[in-house]
C-alpha cells in the first residue's frame with residue numbers, strides 16, 4: 001500500500017495550518033487504499049540548514065537531519081499543507097524541504113493550501129521546488145480562503161465541496177506514488193541508487 005505523509009510545514013505559534021492538516025488527516029483516513037501519517041515539521045526542531053555538506057551528497061551529520069531524513073524516506077508520496085507568506089513558501093517549510101535530498105527523489109506530492117488568496121502563489125512556487133527535488137507534483141490542489149473557510153479569519157470552517165477534490169488528489173498520489181515506487185525498487189535495485197543518480 002502506498003504510504004502518504006501529510007506534512008504540516010507551518011511552525012508559527014497560533015498557526016492555522018494545524019486545523020487544516022487535521023482536516024486532511026480526518027478525511028484521508030476515511031480511505032483504506034493508502035496509509036496516512038501526519039508529519040509535523042515543528043516536532044523535528046530543525047534549525048536553519050546547518051549541514052556543512054550539500055544535502056544532495058547524502059552525508060548528513062546532525063541528529064536532527066538524520067531523524068528528518070528517516071521520516072521523509074519512509075513515504076512514497078506526500079500531501080504538503082502550506083500557508084502563504086509574502087506571496088511565497090513559508091521559510092520553515094522551505095528549510096525542511098532543503099534539509100535532505102535523496103529521500104524526496106522519485107516520489108509524488110500534492111498540495112493543500114490556505115491564505116487570503118488560497119495560498120495558491122505558495123503552491124506555484126512549491127511546484128518549481130518539487131521539480132528540483134525530483135518529486136512529481138499532481139494536478140489536483142485543495143485550497144482554502146481565509147475569508148470564506150475561516151470564521152472571523154480565525155476558526156477553520158471549510159465551505160462544502162473540498163472533500164471530493166482531496167479524494168482526487170489522493171487518487172492521483174496513489175497512482176503516481178505507486179508507479180514511482182516501482183521505479184525506485186526497479187532494475188538497478190535500491191532507492192539509494194536512484195537518488196545518487198540524481199545528485200549533482
Ligand SMILES: Cc1cc2nc3c(=O)[nH]c(=O)nc-3n(C[C@H](O)[C@H](O)[C@H](O)COP(=O)(O)O)c2cc1C
Nearest residue numbers: 010012015016017083084085086087114115116117
Ligand atoms: C509573515 C506572513 C506573511 C503573510 N503573507 C501573506 C501573503 O502574501 N498572502 C496571503 O494570502 N496571506 C499571507 N499571510 C497570511 C497567511 O496566509 C495566514 O496568516 C496563514 O494563516 C498563515 O499560515 P499559518 O497560520 O499556518 O502560519 C501572511 C502571514 C504571515 C505571518
